[in-house]
Amino acid sequence: MDWVAETFRKMTLEQKIGQLIISRSNFKSSTLEMLRKGWLGGIGSIFIRFVCGSDANKIVKLTNQIQEESLIPPFFYTDCENGLPHVFTIGTEFPNNMAVAATGDPELAYKMGRAIANEARTLGYDIIAGPVLDINSNPQNPIIGTRAFADTVEVVTEFGKRYVDGVQEEQVIACGKHFPGHGDTDIDSHISVPVVGKCLKTLKKKELAPFRTLVDYGMKSVMTSHTYFPELQTGEEVPVTFSEKAVKKLLIGSWKFKGLVISDSLSMNAITSDYSVEEAAVLSVKAGNDLLLQDYNTDPMVTFNGLLNAVKDGRLDEKEDIDKKVLKILQAKEWCNIRTKPLLREKTIEDLNKNKFHQMLSAEIAEKSVTVLENRAMPIPAKQEILVISTRNDEDLGSTCDLGTIISPKSIVLYEYLKEYNENTAITTISENPGEEEKKRILQLSKKFKHVIVTNYIRIISYKQGSGTIPDSQIDFIERLAKQNRSVTNLIFGNPYVIARLPKTANVIAAYSDCNYSIKAAVDILFGTKKPKGKLPVKLSRKYERGYGL
Numbered sequence: 001m002d003w004v005a006e007t008f009r010k011m012t013l014e015q016k017i018g019q020l021i022i023s024r025s026n027f028k029s030s031t032l033e034m035l036r037k038g039w040l041g042g043i044g045s046i047f048i049r050f051v052c053g054s055d056a057n058k059i060v061k062l063t064n065q066i067q068e069e070s071l072i073p074p075f076f077y078t079d080c081e082n083g084l085p086h087v088f089t090i091g092t093e094f095p096n097n098m099a100v101a102a103t104g105d106p107e108l109a110y111k112m113g114r115a116i117a118n119e120a121r122t123l124g125y126d127i128i129a130g131p132v133l134d135i136n137s138n139p140q141n142p143i144i145g146t147r148a149f150a151d152t153v154e155v156v157t158e159f160g161k162r163y164v165d166g167v168q169e170e171q172v173i174a175c176g177k178h179f180p181g182h183g184d185t186d187i188d189s190h191i192s193v194p195v196v197g198k199c200l201k202t203l204k205k206k207e208l209a210p211f212r213t214l215v216d217y218g219m220k221s222v223m224t225s226h227t228y229f230p231e232l233q234t235g236e237e238v239p240v241t242f243s244e245k246a247v248k249k250l251l252i253g254s255w256k257f258k259g260l261v262i263s264d265s266l267s268m269n270a271i272t273s274d275y276s277v278e279e280a281a282v283l284s285v286k287a288g289n290d291l292l293l294q295d296y297n298t299d300p301m302v303t304f305n306g307l308l309n310a311v312k313d314g315r316l317d318e319k320e321d322i323d324k325k326v327l328k329i330l331q332a333k334e335w336c337n338i339r340t341k342p343l344l345r346e347k348t349i350e351d352l353n354k355n356k357f358h359q360m361l362s363a364e365i366a367e368k369s370v371t372v373l374e375n376r377a378m379p380i381p382a383k384q385e386i387l388v389i390s391t392r393n394d395e396d397l398g399s400t401c402d403l404g405t406i407i408s409p410k411s412i413v414l415y416e417y418l419k420e421y422n423e424n425t426a427i428t429t430i431s432e433n434p435g436e437e438e439k440k441r442i443l444q445l446s447k448k449f450k451h452v453i454v455t456n457y458i459r460i461i462s463y464k465q466g467s468g469t470i471p472d473s474q475i476d477f478i479e480r481l482a483k484q485n486r487s488v489t490n491l492i493f494g495n496p497y498v499i500a501r502l503p504k505t506a507n508v509i510a511a512y513s514d515c516n517y518s519i520k521a522a523v524d525i526l527f528g529t530k531k532p533k534g535k536l537p538v539k540l541s542r543k544y545e546r547g548y549g550l
Contacts (some may be wrong), residue, residue: 003339004330007072013318014039015072016326017307020285022077024267024296026050031300035070039304041329042075045087045125046296054089056349063124064343073338075291075329077262079129081147082515083116083362090349091119092358095513097132098146098496099369101159101537102512102549108365109149109159113166113174115358120172122352124344126336127173127262129223131163133210134183136538139497142467143188145460146495146512150537151183151546157210164219171336175262176214178225180232180246181207189226189270190462193239196229203232212255220332221260222251224289226270238283239270247288260332262291266303269463271295278306282315290325359517366517370509370525371534371549373499377487377506379528380422380451387449388415388427389442389481391456391474410457410493410514417523418453433471443480451487453526454478454505457514458494468495470502479503491522500541510536 011019018039023031024046031047034040043066052058066074078084084091094116100109113131120128135156136148149159160176167174178189180203185194196207204212211222224247226239232250233243240246241263251257263284266272271280277295281303284292294303310316333339372378380386390411415427426449430442446452456474461467482488482503489507492499493514502508509532511522524530535549 004327004334007330008327011038011326013311014308016322017311018304019072019326019329020290020307020322021292021294021300021303022075023047023300024294025298025300026296027299032066032069034300034304035066035074038071040074040300041291042077042127044293044296045076045078045080049087050296056090057346059088059090060344060346060348067124067341067343073333075127075333075336075338076125077127077129078120078125080116080120081130081132082513084119084123084352090123091352092355092362093515093517094362095365095369095515095518096146097149097159098537099512099518100365101149101155102371102534103365103368104535105368106158106162108368110162110166111361112365113163114170115166115361117167117170117172119352119355119358121170122348124341125172126333126338127175127221128167129175129177130167131160131174131176132178133160133176133214134178134181135206135210136183137206138184138186139500139540140186141183142186142469143190143460143462144183144185145468145497147460148183151539153206153209155537157213160210160214161217164214164217168218168220173220173260173332173336175221175223175260176211176219177223178227178264179211179222179251180225180227180229180240181211182225182227183207185227188462188467189264190268191270192273193270194227196227198231200231203229215251215255215257215259219259220335221262222257223262223264225264226268241271241289242283242287244287252288258328260290260328261288263289263293265293267295267297277302278309281306282310285316285321285325290328362515363517363521366513366515366521367524367530367533369513369534370511370518370521370532371496371536372507372509372525372532373544373548373550374504374506374508375550377451377489378526380489380526382422382527383424384422384450385448386418386422386425386451386453387446388418388425388453388455389446390414390427390429391432391454392429410519411455413516414455414519414523417520421523421527430477433473434477435473439473439477439480442477443484446481446485449485451489452481452485453489453491454481455491455493456498458492458498459514460495468497470498475501478505489526491526493518493522496536496538497540499544510534
């Protein structure tokens, strides 16, 4: 008898139920005890982060402890859209998906997917939450933005396919998100439930298309979103996470999807504001989700007991709602060779931080993605006096609430790269939402310099009001600066949609990402040692159409 059949045959009801839960909380003792009993199906990287912080030795020891002490080998799951540094201070940081699409080369999506999966696998992870298959057709989207490849079905699908190829060639499960599509929303589902009111015909042509193609293509996992699609969910007024029509009927039934269905984080306000932890777990399973990203604010035993009680009182059917899912989970674990994973070595972290091939790949993507939209004062003369005005978009930020994402200030990184070219470079910072006195002071300072570089780090941040945008007061400051100084560069690291609201300045550069390689590539282009190659993968305005780039 093979491992899947033998393991399933011996499992108790409690062990079967536990297989549906990915633990992500800071409840270390109960999590480890559940693993010893075979009562958990997976461990989220955020659990490792909660317990170990960024201490490499602790990460290695805890990961090995989990592997050695677990009665049934658990999945290790991580959200690492930009590489392991998305969660840990480990491994290679990559530009985001929109930067990859700006290169115009799907093979770079394949190479990046494979590199990220390789590093995740090296650290012990079996499932990564990617690719993002949302079509970012709404410029006001506060939570997708640069996480998407583009604003068209064709580009998202093409780059998504190659990304999946790269991930799954490493025997890591790729999880496409956020089904049925989170791209045409203006609400962050971390805060409340977005509604997509499109008709079915439009949904099939747009939002659903990349998911349908990738399901047929062989992607092994899909993540459900906390969005509401009235035309898709007739008669249901619940998020898709809890929708039997969207998950059971469409994804599993009509599309014949045989892979794992994973819920989005059950910690998000779209869920917790209206449902208890137990109810959210039961509704997710009933809708067709196989694995639950457990609410990290609670002990995983709360989720476990909610599911166990639902089976005992008949709300969930053991054979239909539990057994079929457990078999899928065990088969997926077998595909990942989960039982034969080597333990981490002390040198594992060091090796991940020194992967020259991956670092060169990240630098290549960055260099080929940076897009020049205006060029009237480039290259900047090497001896011209320069003032860098760096917006403090990352002020007071450590980790975002939901993903454990590390966000570090980048102003000094930019300054150091600029100084390599021009010793006559000075730097100051301005608040993200500056007041009148601050604007006047910096405008006065700017008069002393031949060239001024204004940098904004426009990040997509969960739970943040105004994520992905620039406040009006910042726009006002840049407009006044452009009238005062003839030679101004607008340098946007992150969401490029804000460029449509900015005044026309001498130079405008979109870098899509603020990873160090993107910052260096933008500086190299600004001083003329590298030529710009990137093209917009999204439409910003009538002038800055999709495909535009000087």
